[in-house]
Amino acid sequence: MTNEAKKILVIEDEKMLSDMYRERFSHEGFEVHCAFDAEEGMKMAKELKPDLIVLDILLPRENGTDFLKKLRQEEGFADTKVIAYSNYDDAEERKKAKELGAKEYLIKTNYTPKEIVELVKKYLT
Numbered sequence: 662m663t664n665e666a667k668k669i670l671v672i673e674d675e676k677m678l679s680d681m682y683r684e685r686f687s688h689e690g691f692e693v694h695c696a697f698d699a700e701e702g703m704k705m706a707k708e709l710k711p712d713l714i715v716l717d718i719l720l721p722r723e724n725g726t727d728f729l730k731k732l733r734q735e736e737g738f739a740d741t742k743v744i745a746y747s748n749y750d751d752a753e754e755r756k757k758a759k760e761l762g763a764k765e766y767l768i769k770t771n772y773t774p775k776e777i778v779e780l781v782k783k784y785l786t
Contacts, residue, residue, distance in 0.1 A: 666692040667785045670711040672702035685778050699728035718747035729761040
């Protein structure tokens, strides 16, 4: 990894999970930012230009796939790496997320936080 920390944006409405991922990614040397809904996530994405976004699919007001569709329409975000994750295992949402360029669509309960951190590291190194 380069001297400059890679930036990760975690968009997760559950504060406990968000805090846990902030701590885990920070511990691994990443610069971590958290947003709690899609609107805040979009604002932060535009400001920060993260190297990777960890995106919850079930968010208040606007879901993760709608966020991802809007993100892809923003200039400079066509290739931003996104890992979608959710407890919502829906084939249609999974298909939409993948079509919008999500690298992964993970079911939260199938992965430990450590496994998700390792996956993010794989995409950023």
